[in-house]
Amino acid sequence: METGRSHEGKERRGERFKDGAYPSYYCSAVRLLISLCVSNRERYSVLVMPSLLIEETRNPYTEHGSRHLDSAALVQRWKGKNSLTDNEELIPDSISFKLSGDSFEESGSTSFHGAMSIVNSCTSTNRSDVIMSDGMLSVDRNYASTKGSIQGDSLESTKTSLSRASDSSGLSDDSNWSNITGSANKPHKGNDPRWKAILAIRIRDGILGMNQFKLLRRLGCGDIGSVYLSELTGTRCFFAMKVMDKASLASRNKLTRAQTEREILQLLDHPFLPTLYTHFETDRFSCLVMEYCPGGDLHTLRQRQPGKHFSEYAARFYAAEVLLALEYLHMLGVVYRDLKPENVLVRDDGHIMLSDFDLSLRCAVSPTLVRTSGSDSDPSKRGAAFCVQPACIQPTSTCIQPSCFLPRIFGQKSKKNNPGKPRAELGLHSGILPELVAEPTAARSMSFVGTHEYLAPEIIKAEGHGSAVDWWTFGIFLHELLYGKTPFKGSGNRATLFNVVGQQLKFPDSPATTYASRDLIRGLLVKDPQQRLGVKRGATEIKQHPFFEGVNWALIRCSTPPEVPRPVEMESPVKFGQVSPIGVSSSSQRMVGTDMKPGGNFLDFEFF
Numbered sequence: 001m002e003t004g005r006s007h008e009g010k011e012r013r014g015e016r017f018k019d020g021a022y023p024s025y026y027c028s029a030v031r032l033l034i035s036l037c038v039s040n041r042e043r044y045s046v047l048v049m050p051s052l053l054i055e056e057t058r059n060p061y062t063e064h065g066s067r068h069l070d071s072a073a074l075v076q077r078w079k080g081k082n083s084l085t086d087n088e089e090l091i092p093d094s095i096s097f098k099l100s101g102d103s104f105e106e107s108g109s110t111s112f113h114g115a116m117s118i119v120n121s122c123t124s125t126n127r128s129d130v131i132m133s134d135g136m137l138s139v140d141r142n143y144a145s146t147k148g149s150i151q152g153d154s155l156e157s158t159k160t161s162l163s164r165a166s167d168s169s170g171l172s173d174d175s176n177w178s179n180i181t182g183s184a185n186k187p188h189k190g191n192d193p194r195w196k197a198i199l200a201i202r203i204r205d206g207i208l209g210m211n212q213f214k215l216l217r218r219l220g221c222g223d224i225g226s227v228y229l230s231e232l233t234g235t236r237c238f239f240a241m242k243v244m245d246k247a248s249l250a251s252r253n254k255l256t257r258a259q260t261e262r263e264i265l266q267l268l269d270h271p272f273l274p275t276l277y278t279h280f281e282t283d284r285f286s287c288l289v290m291e292y293c294p295g296g297d298l299h300t301l302r303q304r305q306p307g308k309h310f311s312e313y314a315a316r317f318y319a320a321e322v323l324l325a326l327e328y329l330h331m332l333g334v335v336y337r338d339l340k341p342e343n344v345l346v347r348d349d350g351h352i353m354l355s356d357f358d359l360s361l362r363c364a365v366s367p368t369l370v371r372t373s374g375s376d377s378d379p380s381k382r383g384a385a386f387c388v389q390p391a392c393i394q395p396t397s398t399c400i401q402p403s404c405f406l407p408r409i410f411g412q413k414s415k416k417n418n419p420g421k422p423r424a425e426l427g428l429h430s431g432i433l434p435e436l437v438a439e440p441t442a443a444r445s446m447s448f449v450g451t452h453e454y455l456a457p458e459i460i461k462a463e464g465h466g467s468a469v470d471w472w473t474f475g476i477f478l479h480e481l482l483y484g485k486t487p488f489k490g491s492g493n494r495a496t497l498f499n500v501v502g503q504q505l506k507f508p509d510s511p512a513t514t515y516a517s518r519d520l521i522r523g524l525l526v527k528d529p530q531q532r533l534g535v536k537r538g539a540t541e542i543k544q545h546p547f548f549e550g551v552n553w554a555l556i557r558c559s560t561p562p563e564v565p566r567p568v569e570m571e572s573p574v575k576f577g578q579v580s581p582i583g584v585s586s587s588s589q590r591m592v593g594t595d596m597k598p599g600g601n602f603l604d605f606e607f608f
């Protein structure tokens with residue numbers, strides 16, 4: 001179906017190897033990677049020993065050692081007694097659990113009675129072989145005299161507990177942070193009926209848990225959990241609930257990923273990013289209640305297009321919305337790292353929602369004012385950057401609000417930080433708009449994270465990477481939307497990685513595309529991250545490319561999308577087999593039938 005240019009890629013790779021054109025460090029990194037990955041043709045996640053790629057690691061769960069822990073011990077550890085030593089290894093043990101009498105019942109669920117079984121298996125999703133290793137993060141701060149490597153700024157790898165432990169009832173609703181994540185922290189959600197419904201139930205029942213939700217259908221499953229379409233009982237408000245088995249996460253060293261995802265979701269308040277309505281825990285599960293997207297994902301939608309690729313008009317629309325989402329994430333200090341059409345979901349109104357943050361990197365941001373001026377025609381001067389507010393760097397789970405940046409450019413702090421600089425020098429005199437870069441362009445992570453066809457060369461080469469990886473993946477993404485395939489796909493994962501690093505970008509002869517689109521992709525798919533479009537001035541640089549000419553960035557959320565999904569009829573409870581396939585991703589479709597048994601009160605949860 002999607003052959004890519006595998007044959008060509010394979011030949012080139014052979015030649016290069018023979019000529020010894022690849023540096024040895026690259027070969028060993030790639031060999032290491034290949035040895036770990038090549039046997040996995042299905043969905044998987046690989047934890048590469050960080051110490052093999054870099055000198056140091058801070059995540060005890062990624063370290064190999066000698067001790068095996070059973071699941072009970074893992075849960076115990078997870079509940080706050082998890083001070084693993086460097087030599088402990090968590091090995092998956094029993095992968096099948098009977099749930100009768102577990103937390104679902106304890107929490108008084110009336111939606112499902114009887115035994116529920118969890119089977120630790122997952123139908124492989126299409127081309128979603130995700131790789132990850134935790135590693136050291138260093139942030140190259142571009143201000144004052146603190147240039148250098150900072151271990152510990154990353155929230156990616158230091159924490160080992162997923163979230164608060166359950167209370168004695170086996171249920172823990174994050175009611176404290178629910179205040180924080182209420183509409184006060186998500187000002188754009190104030191009128192959202194789902195917020196109101198959640199709030200009303202919380203006021204009525206005091207605590208939100210599994211018993212207030214009806215799970216209707218499994219939408220799909222990922223590496224760290226399964227996502228269910230669910231209804232807040234009696235409200236006709238529908239949500240996507242990600243259910244994660246805590247013991248399984250612990251045994252597979254994925255607590256940190258789950259925690260990262262939850263922390264990032266808590267930060268978000270953007271039209272093209274998911275809203276986290278609430279989070280609660282049972283003894284066994286950690287549950288994230290998010291906005292439900294009934295339109296499926298862009299990968300599935302692309303397959304339905306004539307020629308299995310989008311028109312340039314549609315590609316521009318989707319790319320523009322994704323770009324805004326990435327820009328927002330970067331301003332929060334989040335490098336997304338896993339952009340691919342499968343992770344771009346379509347809302348009921350046809351606008352997009354970027355999902356899946358478990359591979360994302362959180363890092364410090366160093367807002368930078370870039371002097372731009374219509375009168376400043378000297379390109380070398382145009383790139384001149386001033387640090388405005390380094391104090392915004394907060395390597396904590398607190399939201400780094402973009403609002404803390406802008407006023408300070410004009411306020412006292414900026415004067416303080418630039419004592420001798422008159423306003424004119426900062427580009428603040430009339431007629432010249434100051435341009436702010438608040439994206440983590442200098443953050444560096446050594447993690448090996450992503451999906452083969454989308455991996456940036458600097459990740460493969462283990463050179464350390466930052467937000468520029470998102471611009472690389474953005475280029476691959478745009479290429480896939482326009483041509484129906486990614487540019488460096490080889491005959492297998494190994495060939496793909498070699499192509500990414502060594503193969504020159506070549507556009508397919510068809511479909512015909514505009515010069516602007518090819519020029520943008522070329523600018524994004526520059527192998528040297530320092531030369532890549534977006535690396536200096538972030539998303540602004542990309543927005544200004546001619547491909548996006550005419551896009552009304554501020555109002556794109558009000559524009560008409562290329563396609564609006566047909567409304568999904570949702571009866572409550574949904575009877576198995578009666579739900580319209582619209583809005584169900586390919587992976588979900590494969591799994592329909594395994595989740596809900598026609599008798600009603602017996603549900604299989606399938607995890608991972």
Ligand SMILES: Nc1ncnc2c1ncn2[C@@H]1O[C@H](COP(=O)(O)OP(=O)(O)OP(=O)(O)O)[C@@H](O)[C@H]1O
Pocket residue numbers: 125128130219220221222223224225226227240242274290291292293294296297342343345355356358585587588
């Ligand atoms: N908010 C949502 N609305 C509708 N479907 C969703 C939503 N969130 C996730 N899904 C679907 O559920 C499935 C699993 O999603 P999830 O984010 O857990 O994992 P993933 O993206 O497949 O992989 P991983 O977490 O391993 O990177 C996906 O197929 C996705 O399309």
